[in-house]
Amino acid sequence: MQWREKDFSRPHIFDVWNEQGMQKKYLDKEVYFMEELIPGMLPANPELLYVQPEWDNDQRKTIQIMKQTGHHEATEALAPGLFHEMDSWTYPLHFIDFEAVLAAIPFHKGLYPYDYVPFQFSCHTMYEDGRVEHRADWIEETPGKLPSIMFVRKLKECLEGDEGTVFRYHNFENTVLNKMKDLIREREPEDAEELIAFIESLVKGGEREMVDQYEMIKKYYYSPVMKNSISIKKVLPAVLSESPKLQEIYSQPYSGLYLKNKVFYQPNPETGQAINPYELLNKVGYGIPDYDDSDKAIGEDSISEGGAAMMAWSRLQFNDLDKTQRDAILQSLYEYCELDTLAMVMIHQHWNFLKKN
Structure with missing residues (x-):
């Protein structure tokens, strides 16, 4: 197949959720795009997908494909069994x-x-x-x-x-x-x-x-902003993009035990979708007196995923760091983990608002 430039931006089979290892069967049949998966997989009445108490894996994949290929409205979907849970x-x-x-x-x-x-x-x-x-x-x-x-x-x-x-x-x-x-x-x-x-x-x-909460999302919730992922780092910007109520709350400064005065809803001016709050975390050393950016405590500019947190705490086990560097690492670790549980709260808040409405 001779691909044109616009083909690279079309939803393709590698974007389908939970299809790891299955792409070869499609490639062998010269099937490359989500659109080509629809014949034979579409239910007789696809709207019934949205009244199922919960989705099995195939139903969830179908919802993703229909929404990402323009066959259904590109808005979030929620199975009503979530409210019972x-x-x-x-x-x-x-x-x-x-x-x-x-x-x-x-x-x-x-x-x-x-x-x-x-x-x-x-x-x-x-x-x-x-x-x-x-x-x-x-x-x-x-x-x-x-x-x-x-x-x-x-x-x-x-x-x-x-x-x-x-x-x-x-x-x-x-x-x-x-x-x-x-x-x-x-x-x-x-x-x-x-x-x-x-x-x-x-x-x-x-x-x-x-x-x-991961299982709750898998069985009950989908947003096209998530694409093919149920990672909390994909779900969080999705619910912020979907929810006017979350946008109202988190366009105001949030403060917890370590994160202070952070505005976590910031729309991307190009896409209109929420910027991922993990990208808004402070750099290592932010707010730490006498911290020198030229003498990094760790290799990363910020701690925004679990692997970086693991490496940062491991770095703290060595005695060649001064107090300023240790304080910088600890502050970033506290802020990162705080956002992880705040993200779970935001997801639940969004579901609460949907339930009430």
Whole structure:
């Protein structure tokens, strides 16, 4: 096939959600564009997709293809089963996010290569009246100190005051807590039974089992702004682009425990869509007295994804950094993790507004 310049901007088969590894079957048939997938896959009445209580993977892919190829209106879609799920959640709602390092050469005695070492969590809490509080943002700041057990203690302290529903984003938090349960059993701190009981209440099968917001999005929510991704870093600018209410709230300065006076809704003048808030995070060293940009504490200009956070905390384990550099890294870590849980809050706020309307 001889491609013209405009063909490169057409939605193609590599943009289809959850089709990793399947593209070869299309290429073998000389199928390159989403438009070519529609014959044979379109339901007899495609509008019925939007009244399904929830979507299976094929239905979700169909919605994406129809919206990205112009066959359906290029607006967000929501399966009504989400509202039923929301009715089962208990206030106050807690949105948590973890950061962890998996080092090939462990920093701490008694650990194995690639053992999970959680070093940070953030928690935002939403109350029934809509009020939002950045409740906690904890990091183990002491170089060389194994953070794992204290991490669980601090998380327990944050969440044990009520029976509110706890939210995570994807499987990482569930995996980390199960790994910490094994570590606690091995190391036997005095409060081992309490910590294990706390963990077991939150992980899969527990009486307070965390709700996976990623799964909620997969089954119930789609915006064409997300394209083929359910990453929170794609969902966040999508809901900000779709929601006039979020635009109203976050065009005003937001302040939490570490992020101060940040305007997170800023439209791109060329596309009209929201600029990704992760791109608006402060550079490392911002607001830190005497920090010198020419002597970078870490290689990245800012910490805006999990891999950079892992590398930044790993850098803190070495003793060749001065206090100013350490403060700069810590401030950026706190801000990044705070945005992760604020992003979860924004998604839920948008769903609340849709439910009420």
